[in-house]
Amino acid sequence: MKLKQSRLGMKLAEFLELPLDTVIDLPKMIISGNQQLVIENHRGVIEYESSVIRVGTKLGELKITGAGLTLVSVYKEELTVTGKIERVEMVDWR
Numbered sequence: 001m002k003l004k005q006s007r008l009g010m011k012l013a014e015f016l017e018l019p020l021d022t023v024i025d026l027p028k029m030i031i032s033g034n035q036q037l038v039i040e041n042h043r044g045v046i047e048y049e050s051s052v053i054r055v056g057t058k059l060g061e062l063k064i065t066g067a068g069l070t071l072v073s074v075y076k077e078e079l080t081v082t083g084k085i086e087r088v089e090m091v092d093w094r
Helices: 002-016
Strands: 028-032 036-040 042-048 052-057 061-074 078-091
Touching: 028 078, 042 061, 042 078, 052 078
Parallel strands: none
Antiparallel strands: 028 036, 036 078, 042 052, 052 061, 061 078
């Protein structure tokens, strides 16, 4: 059922020329160099250390690794990570 809703949402977004992240709640990442990462449509912080931050999303988990990582802000739909970002991985994505 969810797969059908997702496909319908994708077709609707395409037809109406709307961004997919808005229509079907996909995670959206905005990376500024290797210093800042903004994640929208997240489902919460799973792990938080200065070298690794794991964030849940609708599709799976984002794993951010680096040095001096800090969660600058955490809101219901958006969070911001700063520090030296070395890698962003999508783990167990559906």
